[in-house]
Amino acid sequence: MNFIIFLGVVLVLAILYMIFRVSNLVSIAKGGVVDEKASSANKINASLFIVFMVGSLGWFFWYSFAFFKNYTLPVASEHGKHTDTLFWITMAVTVVAFTIISIIMFVFIYQYQYREGQKAKYFPDNHYLELAWTIIPAIVLAVLIFTGLRAWNDITAPASKEAEVVEVIGQQFAWTVRYPGVKDKQLGTVNYKLIDNFGNEFGLDLTDKNSFDDFKSLELHLPVDKEILLKIRAKDVLHSVFLPHFRVKMDAVPGMPTQFKFKATKTTQQMRDYLGNPNFNYEMACTEVCGRGHFSMKMSVIVEDEESYERWKASQEAWLKQNPGYLKNVPNALKEAAMIKAGMQKDPGSSVAEVRE
Amino acid sequence: MATTDIHTHQDVHHHDDHDEHEHHKTNFWRSYIFCEDHKVIAKQFLITGIFWALLGGILSVIFRLQLGFPEMNLEWLKPVLGEWITAEGKLDPEFYLALVTMHGTIMVFFVLTAGLSGTFSNFLIPLQVGARDMASGFMNMLSYWFFFLSSVVMFTSLFLETGPAAGGWTIYPPLSALPQAIKGSGLGMTLWLVAMALFIISSLLGGINYITTIINLRTRGMSFTRMPLTIWAFFFTAIIGVLSFPVLFAAALLLIFDRSFGTSFYLSDIYIGGEALAHDGGSPILFQHLFWFLGHPEVYIVLLPALGLSSEIIATNSRKPIFGYKAMIGSMLFIAILSFIVWAHHMFVTGMNPFLGSIFMLLTLIIAVPSAVKIFNYVTTLWKGNIRFTPAMMFSIGLVSFFLTGGITGIFLGNSAIDIQLHDTYFVVAHFHLVMGSASFFGMMAGVYHWFPKMFGRMMDSKLGYIHFWLTFAGVYLVFFPMHYIGIAGFPRRYYSWTNFETFSGFTDLNMLVSVAAIITLSSQFIFLFNFFYSIFRGRVAPANPWNSTTLEWTTPLHPGHGNWVGEIPSVYRWPYDYSKPGAKEDYIPQHIPYSETPESNLPHENELIKLEASNADGAIVVEGGKH
Numbered sequence: 001m002n003f004i005i006f007l008g009v010v011l012v013l014a015i016l017y018m019i020f021r022v023s024n025l026v027s028i029a030k031g032g033v034v035d036e037k038a039s040s041a042n043k044i045n046a047s048l049f050i051v052f053m054v055g056s057l058g059w060f061f062w063y064s065f066a067f068f069k070n071y072t073l074p075v076a077s078e079h080g081k082h083t084d085t086l087f088w089i090t091m092a093v094t095v096v097a098f099t100i101i102s103i104i105m106f107v108f109i110y111q112y113q114y115r116e117g118q119k120a121k122y123f124p125d126n127h128y129l130e131l132a133w134t135i136i137p138a139i140v141l142a143v144l145i146f147t148g149l150r151a152w153n154d155i156t157a158p159a160s161k162e163a164e165v166v167e168v169i170g171q172q173f174a175w176t177v178r179y180p181g182v183k184d185k186q187l188g189t190v191n192y193k194l195i196d197n198f199g200n201e202f203g204l205d206l207t208d209k210n211s212f213d214d215f216k217s218l219e220l221h222l223p224v225d226k227e228i229l230l231k232i233r234a235k236d237v238l239h240s241v242f243l244p245h246f247r248v249k250m251d252a253v254p255g256m257p258t259q260f261k262f263k264a265t266k267t268t269q270q271m272r273d274y275l276g277n278p279n280f281n282y283e284m285a286c287t288e289v290c291g292r293g294h295f296s297m298k299m300s301v302i303v304e305d306e307e308s309y310e311r312w313k314a315s316q317e318a319w320l321k322q323n324p325g326y327l328k329n330v331p332n333a334l335k336e337a338a339m340i341k342a343g344m345q346k347d348p349g350s351s352v353a354e355v356r357e
Numbered sequence: 358m359a360t361t362d363i364h365t366h367q368d369v370h371h372h373d374d375h376d377e378h379e380h381h382k383t384n385f386w387r388s389y390i391f392c393e394d395h396k397v398i399a400k401q402f403l404i405t406g407i408f409w410a411l412l413g414g415i416l417s418v419i420f421r422l423q424l425g426f427p428e429m430n431l432e433w434l435k436p437v438l439g440e441w442i443t444a445e446g447k448l449d450p451e452f453y454l455a456l457v458t459m460h461g462t463i464m465v466f467f468v469l470t471a472g473l474s475g476t477f478s479n480f481l482i483p484l485q486v487g488a489r490d491m492a493s494g495f496m497n498m499l500s501y502w503f504f505f506l507s508s509v510v511m512f513t514s515l516f517l518e519t520g521p522a523a524g525g526w527t528i529y530p531p532l533s534a535l536p537q538a539i540k541g542s543g544l545g546m547t548l549w550l551v552a553m554a555l556f557i558i559s560s561l562l563g564g565i566n567y568i569t570t571i572i573n574l575r576t577r578g579m580s581f582t583r584m585p586l587t588i589w590a591f592f593f594t595a596i597i598g599v600l601s602f603p604v605l606f607a608a609a610l611l612l613i614f615d616r617s618f619g620t621s622f623y624l625s626d627i628y629i630g631g632e633a634l635a636h637d638g639g640s641p642i643l644f645q646h647l648f649w650f651l652g653h654p655e656v657y658i659v660l661l662p663a664l665g666l667s668s669e670i671i672a673t674n675s676r677k678p679i680f681g682y683k684a685m686i687g688s689m690l691f692i693a694i695l696s697f698i699v700w701a702h703h704m705f706v707t708g709m710n711p712f713l714g715s716i717f718m719l720l721t722l723i724i725a726v727p728s729a730v731k732i733f734n735y736v737t738t739l740w741k742g743n744i745r746f747t748p749a750m751m752f753s754i755g756l757v758s759f760f761l762t763g764g765i766t767g768i769f770l771g772n773s774a775i776d777i778q779l780h781d782t783y784f785v786v787a788h789f790h791l792v793m794g795s796a797s798f799f800g801m802m803a804g805v806y807h808w809f810p811k812m813f814g815r816m817m818d819s820k821l822g823y824i825h826f827w828l829t830f831a832g833v834y835l836v837f838f839p840m841h842y843i844g845i846a847g848f849p850r851r852y853y854s855w856t857n858f859e860t861f862s863g864f865t866d867l868n869m870l871v872s873v874a875a876i877i878t879l880s881s882q883f884i885f886l887f888n889f890f891y892s893i894f895r896g897r898v899a900p901a902n903p904w905n906s907t908t909l910e911w912t913t914p915l916h917p918g919h920g921n922w923v924g925e926i927p928s929v930y931r932w933p934y935d936y937s938k939p940g941a942k943e944d945y946i947p948q949h950i951p952y953s954e955t956p957e958s959n960l961p962h963e964n965e966l967i968k969l970e971a972s973n974a975d976g977a978i979v980v981e982g983g984k985h
Binding site: 020023024041042045046048049052056060063064067070071072073080082083086087090091093094097098101102104105108109112113114115118119120121122123124125126129130133134137138141144145148149151152153155156171172192193195197203232235236237238240242244245247248249250251253254255256258279280281283285286287288289290291292293294295296298 | 450451454524525529531532535538539624625626627628629631633638639640641642675676677678679680681682683684706707708711714715718719722723725726729730732733734735736737739740741742743744745746751754757758761762765766768769772773774775777778780781782818819820821823827830831834838842843845846847849850851852853854855857858859860861863864934936937938939944
């Protein structure tokens with residue numbers, strides 16, 4: 001079978017070669033070298049450029065409008081709406097420029113194709129023209145730069161103190177999330193040297209009392225309409241947090257914690273209703289190549305209203321409660337507080353715990 | 358033709374005998390292998406570049422098969438790829454990353470830097486400035502052989518059991534530093550770094566030579582403002598390369614230290630493979646800064662020569678002077694300077710200080726202005742021309758079209774606020790493949806078609822050239838244009854498959870289209886290969902100046918020997934773009950024709966120059982000889 005395919009290929013190539021040879025010999029027999037520039041080839045190529053331009057611009061506009069819904073992602077964050085607007089403004093400006101320049105260029109190509117006896121215009125420079133097309137793009141770009149700069153400054157401004165802090169950790173090849181816990185609302189200190197294979201995947205430092213009620217999740221739960229501050233870190237190699245619907249992207253860098261603040265504007269349910277797709281889910285992906293499983297680093301994202309978000313948080317078990325063996329790492333003086341905070345021991349009365357702390 | 362040959366400029370009158378003498382004396386090794394003739398070295402670069410381009414193209418088609426046809430059984434690739442095809446007939450995900458990495462490395466460095474700059478800087482600089490050879494033929498030869506050695510090392514890495522480097526062509530640590538993170542970061546990465554170190558040496562040896570030759574060895578009358586734009590482009594390219602490649606060398610060296618000697622330049626706080634590493638205090642972002650300090654200028658190292666070649670070709674085939682010669686030089690100079698201070702736009706979302714982000718956004722968008730000027734100047738050059746569609750001209754038009762289409766999307770990506778969403782998606786892939794990859798590739802193709810007659814003394818078949826152009830032009834657009842949509846939809850790059858994500862589950866149709874177009878585009882390159890090699894031996898014998906061009910290379914004999922001109926090197930009296938000058942007998946006046954011979958077409962200020970021509974006529978040879 002393979003041999004027959006091989007033979008077929010050889011045959012086709014041989015035929016193509018023969019055609020090439022014959023056409024070559026015929027053209028030589030016809031009177032040697034023809035003046036190529038005056039030949040029909042020049043006209044055909046000039047026309048093909050016009051056909052190409054019309055065809056491809058037509059395809060471009062048709063596809064862009066007809067399939068608009070397919071290639072645009074609905075936006076679900078406050079700054080995302082802003083950057084989307086900037087994106088489409090830039091799109092409008094550039095598409096107008098692109099279309100005009102393309103048409104002019106291809107029309108010139110067709111219009112000024114070689115003609116017997118035609119002489120090209122000796123036109124080496126024109127300062128007014130050059131000045132015009134230096135200044136016009138400069139002004140247009142300046143406008144785009146300043147709108148972009150303002151958006152960028154807003155997005156990267158420090159988060160407010162009330163922001164909901166969530167820590168996202170990248171590792172080969174999964175995301176994990178750590179919440180600061182409902183009792184102290186502070187993330188406990190971590191140290192990569194404390195990471196082990198037996199349960200302390202965060203490298204939680206249990207001498208820090210803020211770590212007692214931290215809890216782990218394999219889903220990213222977020223409240224709607226509340227500022228969220230993602231604290232991002234990586235354990236092994238570079239990863240990158242990508243929340244496409246929220247227009248959020250930030251690298252996770254080992255040794256250098258990063259962050260991104262944003263505000264979700266649509267709960268999962270609202271987005272399902274909006275799209276008419278009851279199975280819709282927000283997703284988080286990795287966009288910095290991180291190895292074999294790079295393409296499978298997915299985490300589900302659930303955006304809910306504040307009330308159910310708080311309810312969900314309250315229902316989660318603290319990490320320490322799930323890994324009671326690590327109590328031994330807690331300094332003796334803090335043991336009881338730790339057990340209370342982690343929900344391993346009934347709170348005998350908040351006043352007692354307060355004193356102990 | 359050892360060192361004696363280089364000194365032939367000392368006394369040009371003896372050159373004739375020398376040429377004879379040389380043909381009898383040199384052996385095969387010295388004429389074709391370890392040759393110091395810039396023309397032979399250029400051909401060596403070209404052939405090696407073609408080999409790499411083919412390999413890089415094939416690698417891309419293999420991973421496009423995976424992306425376009427994820428269900429396809431790739432069992433039939435087993436004889437070539439062996440264990441990299443899994444038992445289920447699928448591509449190994451790690452090998453997919455290796456393919457992407459090697460495709461990028463090969464195309465950026467081995468094809469579009471060495472293959473393009475190496476070929477045309479070597480070939481055209483001495484011929485167009487009127488020099489017998491490069492300033493140092495020996496260094497030039499070394500430059501090729503370091504490149505060859507680098508190629509051998511890189512090629513060898515493809516056959517390792519653990520595979521070649523697989524962390525992306527940007528080789529960001531820690532992934533590239535830790536063999537436990539990915540197999541390719543073992544011996545594959547070591548060989549990658551060794552190959553790149555050799556490559557940088559080659560590129561520096563070449564670059565220093567190009568700069569020196571352009572500054573010192575221009576023929577009489579070839580002032581800087583009479584140099585063809587090709588030479589200007591090669592000049593800026595070489596300067597950029599000499600200034601930026603050493604930084605990549607530093608980055609690679611520090612990475613070697615981190616990998617093999619336990620330093621912590623780039624590594625810190627890492628827990629991998631069940632253990633916390635001792636590395637402490639390094640920063641992966643440092644590597645990115647160092648890498649992109651080369652990486653961004655590299656874009657222009659790749660692009661500027663292509664722009665230079667196409668400027669020359671568009672002017673010649675429009676039969677018009679290039680519009681705004683000085684503006685073209687100015688914009689290239691401006692681009693060359695700016696290229697050094699925009700690198701961090703690759704890093705907006707790496708956690709770099711946002712204030713730096715704003716600065717780099719500002720600088721990045723400024724670079725769009727000189728780029729726009731270049732496009733407008735090309736279009737104006739076409740206006741009221743008398744255009745001949747040679748294959749070289751068509752590829753140059755293709756270049757301008759790609760430069761426009763791909764350049765415009767740079768305005769999105771340079772805007773840090775918009776880049777948050779688009780960073781590392783297919784939008785970026787579409788952008789740089791059009792503006793840098795395809796545009797430069799088309800510049801290289803244009804150059805090959807245009808200067809083939811000078812290289813081999815024969816013509817390429819233009820009909821095959823037209824077919825090659827149209828298939829490639831349409832093919833490239835079909836490959837990269839749909840990627841914009843895929844990118845706007847958020848599809849991340851370097852993904853083996855998107856089916857894990859609901860968000861990225863669409864576009865199987867477009868991905869299939871892209872893959873089919875990629876296969877067609879690659880296949881049509883074989884038309885070129887056939888045309889190229891067939892024409893070397895059987896092509897129609899070329900006339901002395903087949904394109905009626907003005908530049909000096911066409912004044913050499915059909916098969917120039919080592920030393921280029923028989924007898925005296927022609928002097929230059931005018932700029933290289935006297936096409937269709939009003940009053941002139943023909944629609945071009947070569948650079949070596951003095952104004953005194955063209956009184957009918959001289960502009961008023963040019964008539965003044967006639968006096969100078971006469972007074973210079975004799976003395977200069979003495980000066981030329983005395984200089985050396």
